[in-house]
Amino acid sequence: MSISPVMQEYLAEAYRIAAYQDEPFVSTSALAERLGVSAPAVARMASRLRELGFIDHEPYQGMKLTERGEREALKSIRRHRLAEAFLVSVMGFGWHEVHDEADALGAVVTDRLASRMEKMAGYPKRCPHGEPIPSEEGVMPVLYDRPLTECTPPAEYVISRVNTHDPEKLCYLAELELVPGQKIELVARAPFNGPLRLRVGRGEQVIGTELAGTLRVSKPENSL
Numbered sequence: 001m002s003i004s005p006v007m008q009e010y011l012a013e014a015y016r017i018a019a020y021q022d023e024p025f026v027s028t029s030a031l032a033e034r035l036g037v038s039a040p041a042v043a044r045m046a047s048r049l050r051e052l053g054f055i056d057h058e059p060y061q062g063m064k065l066t067e068r069g070e071r072e073a074l075k076s077i078r079r080h081r082l083a084e085a086f087l088v089s090v091m092g093f094g095w096h097e098v099h100d101e102a103d104a105l106g107a108v109v110t111d112r113l114a115s116r117m118e119k120m121a122g123y124p125k126r127c128p129h130g131e132p133i134p135s136e137e138g139v140m141p142v143l144y145d146r147p148l149t150e151c152t153p154p155a156e157y158v159i160s161r162v163n164t165h166d167p168e169k170l171c172y173l174a175e176l177e178l179v180p181g182q183k184i185e186l187v188a189r190a191p192f193n194g195p196l197r198l199r200v201g202r203g204e205q206v207i208g209t210e211l212a213g214t215l216r217v218s219k220p221e222n223s224l
Contacts (some may be wrong), residue, residue, distance in 0.1 A: 003052075003072055005107040007052075007054070010031070010046075010049065011073040011076065012073045014026045014055070015065060015074070017031065025062040025064050053066060074134040074140060075138065079109045080102045080106045082114050082121065084098040084128055085124040085127050089121045090120050094170075095129060096168075096171050099165040126161070130180030143160060143216075145216040145218040146217065147216055147217075148186070153189055153197075156184070156219075157183075157185075157218060158182070158220050159180050159216075160217055161180055161215075163216065169211065169214065178205070178207075184199065
């Protein structure tokens with residue numbers, strides 16, 4: 001049975017939300033907000049996905065991907081992240097430009113084409129935003145990272161991934177050199193959810209908690 005691009009988008013986004021919150025159940029409201037649709041629209045799609053065996057639903061907990069749903073989600077995520085890597089490394093797009101383009105490509109990219117894009121992009125392990133790319137067999141690499149906002153100074157880290165697709169935020173982060181793979185030192189953080197002071201290269205940057213919340217970091221020995 002074929003699955004529609006819209007269904008794939010729902011499953012992929014549910015997988016992403018669950019992965020970031022370390023909780024398999026995803027609420028209707030969280031999925032609606034991420035997709036930019038109404039809660040009733042999500043409820044209708046969830047009902048259809050449950051009928052097809054892609055999700056389970058528990059009252060007051062939300063929806064959870066089944067093994068079958070996870071396989072479909074990982075296929076979609078693999079195509080999307082490979083498309084982003086291809087657009088940046090081969091076609092010269094900026095990392096702030098590729099999310100929507102990859103979304104459009106995801107509906108038409110076949111597994112064969114995705115493999116060719118992977119080869120041309122140099123077999124990337126991550127997308128330009130640092131997110132891991134599932135293997136062709138549907139295995140998602142495990143990353144050992146955590147939000148920068150949960151870290152205690154002083155400490156050295158490597159930026160692992162950036163959890164935003166906002167073009168303005170991505171451009172600003174690039175200006176500050178806060179990109180995946182960059183070594184940083186968390187020098188200090190103000191109390192009461194105040195700004196964080198970072199040492200990046202030979203300079204220092206001060207960023208607010210909203211921007212810091214988009215960054216996940218790992219210890220240097222755990223970076224891939």
